[in-house]
Amino acid sequence: MGKEVLGKAFEPQSVERKWYRYWEDNGLFKPDLESAKEPFCIVIPPPNVTGTLHMGHALNNTLQDILCRYKRMKGYNVLWQPGTDHAGIATQNVVEKDLAAKGTTRHEVGRDKFMEVVWEWRKKYGGLIINQLKRLGCSCDWSRERFTMDEGLSRAVLEVFVRLYEEGLIYRGDYIINWCPRCHTALADLEVEHEEMDSHLYYIRYPFEDGSGALVVATTRPETLLGDTAVAVNPNDNRYGDLKGRRVLLPILNKPIPVIQDRYVDVEFGTGALKITPAHDPNDFEIGLAHGLEQIKVIDENGKMNELAGPYKGLDRFECREKILEDLKDAGLLEKIEPYRHAVGHCYRCKTMIEPLLSKQWFVKVKPLAEVAVKSVEEGRTRIFPRNWEAVYFEWMNNIKDWCISRQIWWGHRIPAWYCDECGEVTVAKTTPQECSSCGGTSLNRDNDVLDTWFSSALWPFSTLGWPDETEELKTFYPTSVLVTGFDILFFWVARMMMMGLHFMGDVPFKDVYIHALVRDAEGKKMSKSKGNVIDPLEVMDKHGTDAFRFTLAALAAQGRDIKLSEDRIVGYRHFVNKIWNAARLVLINIEDMEEIAPGERVYTLADRWILCRLSEVSGEVAGAIDDYRFNDAANLCYRFVWHEFCDWYLEMAKEALYGDDRRKKATTQMVARDVLLAVLKLLHPFMPFVTEELWQKVPGTDGSIMIAEFPSSADYPFDEDATKEMDIVMEVVSGIRNIRGEMRIPPAKKVNIVVDVGNEKQAKTIRNNMAYVRSLAKVEELSFTSGAEKPEGSATAVCGALQVHVLLAGLLDFEEEKKRLRKEIQKVEKDMEVGRGKLENEKFLQKAPADIVKEVKDKVENLSLRLERLKKNLEFFEGLDDR
Ligand SMILES: [Zn+2]
Numbered sequence: 001m002g003k004e005v006l007g008k009a010f011e012p013q014s015v016e017r018k019w020y021r022y023w024e025d026n027g028l029f030k031p032d033l034e035s036a037k038e039p040f041c042i043v044i045p046p047p048n049v050t051g052t053l054h055m056g057h058a059l060n061n062t063l064q065d066i067l068c069r070y071k072r073m074k075g076y077n078v079l080w081q082p083g084t085d086h087a088g089i090a091t092q093n094v095v096e097k098d099l100a101a102k103g104t105t106r107h108e109v110g111r112d113k114f115m116e117v118v119w120e121w122r123k124k125y126g127g128l129i130i131n132q133l134k135r136l137g138c139s140c141d142w143s144r145e146r147f148t149m150d151e152g153l154s155r156a157v158l159e160v161f162v163r164l165y166e167e168g169l170i171y172r173g174d175y176i177i178n179w180c181p182r183c184h185t186a187l188a189d190l191e192v193e194h195e196e197m198d199s200h201l202y203y204i205r206y207p208f209e210d211g212s213g214a215l216v217v218a219t220t221r222p223e224t225l226l227g228d229t230a231v232a233v234n235p236n237d238n239r240y241g242d243l244k245g246r247r248v249l250l251p252i253l254n255k256p257i258p259v260i261q262d263r264y265v266d267v268e269f270g271t272g273a274l275k276i277t278p279a280h281d282p283n284d285f286e287i288g289l290a291h292g293l294e295q296i297k298v299i300d301e302n303g304k305m306n307e308l309a310g311p312y313k314g315l316d317r318f319e320c321r322e323k324i325l326e327d328l329k330d331a332g333l334l335e336k337i338e339p340y341r342h343a344v345g346h347c348y349r350c351k352t353m354i355e356p357l358l359s360k361q362w363f364v365k366v367k368p369l370a371e372v373a374v375k376s377v378e379e380g381r382t383r384i385f386p387r388n389w390e391a392v393y394f395e396w397m398n399n400i401k402d403w404c405i406s407r408q409i410w411w412g413h414r415i416p417a418w419y420c421d422e423c424g425e426v427t428v429a430k431t432t433p434q435e436c437s438s439c440g441g442t443s444l445n446r447d448n449d450v451l452d453t454w455f456s457s458a459l460w461p462f463s464t465l466g467w468p469d470e471t472e473e474l475k476t477f478y479p480t481s482v483l484v485t486g487f488d489i490l491f492f493w494v495a496r497m498m499m500m501g502l503h504f505m506g507d508v509p510f511k512d513v514y515i516h517a518l519v520r521d522a523e524g525k526k527m528s529k530s531k532g533n534v535i536d537p538l539e540v541m542d543k544h545g546t547d548a549f550r551f552t553l554a555a556l557a558a559q560g561r562d563i564k565l566s567e568d569r570i571v572g573y574r575h576f577v578n579k580i581w582n583a584a585r586l587v588l589i590n591i592e593d594m595e596e597i598a599p600g601e602r603v604y605t606l607a608d609r610w611i612l613c614r615l616s617e618v619s620g621e622v623a624g625a626i627d628d629y630r631f632n633d634a635a636n637l638c639y640r641f642v643w644h645e646f647c648d649w650y651l652e653m654a655k656e657a658l659y660g661d662d663r664r665k666k667a668t669t670q671m672v673a674r675d676v677l678l679a680v681l682k683l684l685h686p687f688m689p690f691v692t693e694e695l696w697q698k699v700p701g702t703d704g705s706i707m708i709a710e711f712p713s714s715a716d717y718p719f720d721e722d723a724t725k726e727m728d729i730v731m732e733v734v735s736g737i738r739n740i741r742g743e744m745r746i747p748p749a750k751k752v753n754i755v756v757d758v759g760n761e762k763q764a765k766t767i768r769n770n771m772a773y774v775r776s777l778a779k780v781e782e783l784s785f786t787s788g789a790e791k792p793e794g795s796a797t798a799v800c801g802a803l804q805v806h807v808l809l810a811g812l813l814d815f816e817e818e819k820k821r822l823r824k825e826i827q828k829v830e831k832d833m834e835v836g837r838g839k840l841e842n843e844k845f846l847q848k849a850p851a852d853i854v855k856e857v858k859d860k861v862e863n864l865s866l867r868l869e870r871l872k873k874n875l876e877f878f879e880g881l882d883d884r
């Protein structure tokens with residue numbers, strides 16, 4: 001037939017490279033913009049340019065590839081839009097480390113040169129993650145690869161910034177931000193890591209201005225008192241009585257500040273009296289706004305005390321703390337110090353302690369944007385899977401705060417704002433303005449800050465499709481079909497894409513969001529380098545093949561449940577890949593002399609009718625599972641069908657016709673075997689792209705890539721309910737005989753004789769018509785039928801449906817030997833049980849042994865007792881034979 005014979009074993013390495021190149025060379029990943037087919041589009045969550053493929057990426061991209069390949073085969077016009085993210089702080093830090101190794105810093109090389117260095121770095125290393133995604137088999141249209149800093153996307157960023165500014169949705173304002181004094185940048189709340197630390201609680205006396213005693217205030221940060229502008233107590237705290245209108249003197253500075261009342265104050269903390277420093281604490285900032293308090297900034301961007309800190313000016317914030325404590329003590333204002341453990345925020349990049357700081361930053365006013373984004377999910381225009389994430393989304397969106405979008409780094413989209421030297425006003429524009437928009441002055445300086453990395457990724461679903469131009473891509477593929485992502489970036493990214501997409505495109509960015517779980521180790525622990533439990537996807541693909549790896553991820557990807565991954569699992573599915581290979585090999589060998597015969601000539605066996613009917617059902621079920629994002633169900637349906645129905649039953653039964661001498665039967669079974677094999681390859685292709693393509697190409701009569709073959713659907717194969725019913729009874733009889741053979745330890749080579757007691761004529765007829773299957777699969781010599789006759793002497797019986805199947809044991813087994821063996825084994829099991837039970841009754845053992853050991857012993861005893869029961873039953877059976 002012109003197709004070469006299949007090798008004995010599947011060798012993933014060469015096959016994977018070969019087919020990936022073939023798909024790319026033939027443009028199979030590309031959508032057709034002219035096509036009338038229904039569009040399907042996914043935008044890839046852009047990996048950081050600094051990234052290398054980890055388990056999270058592997059899972060995320062495997063699921064996306066499954067969807068894309070499936071939809072292509074279902075006849076959709078598919079675009080999987082790829083690209084990478086410039087990852088502001090992450091990339092800048094990597095390059096800064098390089099510079100440090102060379103003994104220099106970004107400040108020494110200067111901004112322009114530094115940007116050049118980063119671009120060079122990205123040219124050199126930025127393609128790494130992309131090549132790793134190709135290794136995984138991702139069918140992205142790489143000719144459309146984008147980068148958040150490329151020209152087109154930068155244009156979209158400028159457009160969005162300027163439009164939002166003009167609409168009053170971007171503003172510059174004083175705000176309390178998380179500041180990293182080391183990285184010199186503001187951090188989003190989500191970028192701050194909170195860590196429990198041992199610290200102290202300092203009780204400081206604030207004397208009343210009128211000299212009548214003092215209020216004692218507890219704080220962990222005495223150095224910030226220099227910026228206090230009030231002391232607050234809870235209005236319901238009756239320890240303090242009426243403090244309305246009273247003032248206290250700020251220690252050291254001796255400045256009068258008001259005592260205010262606010263429900264926010266926690267009466268349980270310290271003394272219930274709280275010092276308020278609006279410029280250096282986010283909660284105080286809010287209280288300050290509510291009470292119109294002055295904001296006094298005493299710590300600068302380097303973490304040092306500034307001129308408003310009076311005598312402490314120039315000290316580092318931690319030095320200042322020591323000094324101020326001494327001074328308070330000397331002044332008799334330090335009442336006591338208590339040990340205190342609490343969570344302290346640290347920079348997620350460099351671990352420096354965060355300084356909440358009042359600072360001029362750029363913000364997006366998100367409330368109006370968030371309201372629309374909430375509504376679109378409420379209305380079901382975007383659905384989030386699993387559905388419980390919708391509640392989390394609502395909760396966050398309804399309590400959303402303005403988004404601080406400026407970052408004090410260099411690598412990123414520079415903010416398009418210019419300050420006038422003459423009037424100090426700001427001019428925002430897409431291109432460098434010639435003059436100040438307020439006074440017409442010409443001496444302008446551009447803002448030094450860049451935008452938060454998530455600002456450009458928030459535009460990803462439309463910027464990658466060509467926005468702000470009205471492109472064919474946008475018309476065809478926006479809104480995109482589904483976003484596949486991890487829950488950790490639901491707020492960083494998904495929510496912001498929702499807001500930006502709705503605002504600028506007037507429609508949701510995606511119809512569905514599928515949130516997948518975490519990949520953990522076999523015990524359910526998070527994978528981390530320090531724990532040494534990381535499984536490297538690239539290593540695993542090298543070792544076991546990409547198909548086995550992808551299938552494992554899919555088979556474990558149950559909605560809402562974390563994935564517990566071990567290499568054993570992957571090895572298990574590698575066996576599955578080999579099983580498919582061997583099944584295909586068997587079919588290919590047996591269809592070499594295949595004769596295509598006309599439909600009228602075909603003679604279908606029961607096995608043929610049954611496997612086609614099952615294929616009809618499974619095809620529909622697999623498609624339904626993928627449509628519902630039940631990847632694990634889809635994978636497991638394929639697995640069970642291929643292994644336990646196609647291989648275990650069908651291919652065994654098919655031998656009957658294949659090796660028989662009925663020409664029409666043989667030809668029919670050859671055609672069915674081939675068709676089912678092709679269908680199996682198609683069902684599996686989204687999960688295992690490489691091995692399925694390799695096999696597809698070997699089957700006579702296939703044309704082109706499996707990638708563009710039609711996905712099997714229920715209607716493609718005859719649904720035959722009778723065949724399933726008939727097959728059920730045949731399988732039951734075969735299994736019944738096999739069980740007895742196993743129980744009674746009948747040597748596999750020995751054939752048995754069977755008497756079937758007919759209880760139901762229809763079922764008996766099925767067995768009569770399919771005796772050949774029973775003979776070959778259950779190793780049966782003689783098969784006879786009786787009706788209501790007595791149970792034959794020396795036989796064991798299986799009840800199968802309405803039939804009684806007697807397996808004649810006389811002559812096969814030495815009953816006396818068998819009884820001896822059983823008695824001996826019973827003794828041994830009883831002894832083992834005694835040992836186990838002894839342990840479980842031993843108080844000392846129970847106290848000392850770890851819980852899992854105790855459980856192990858318990859399980860063992862339980863298994864032994866089940867075994868004992870079976871052995872006793874068998875012995876009874878043989879003893880019963882004597883009594884007759
Ligand atoms: Zn830092």
Ligand SMILES: [Zn+2]
Nearest residue numbers: 420423436439
């Ligand atoms: Zn001006």
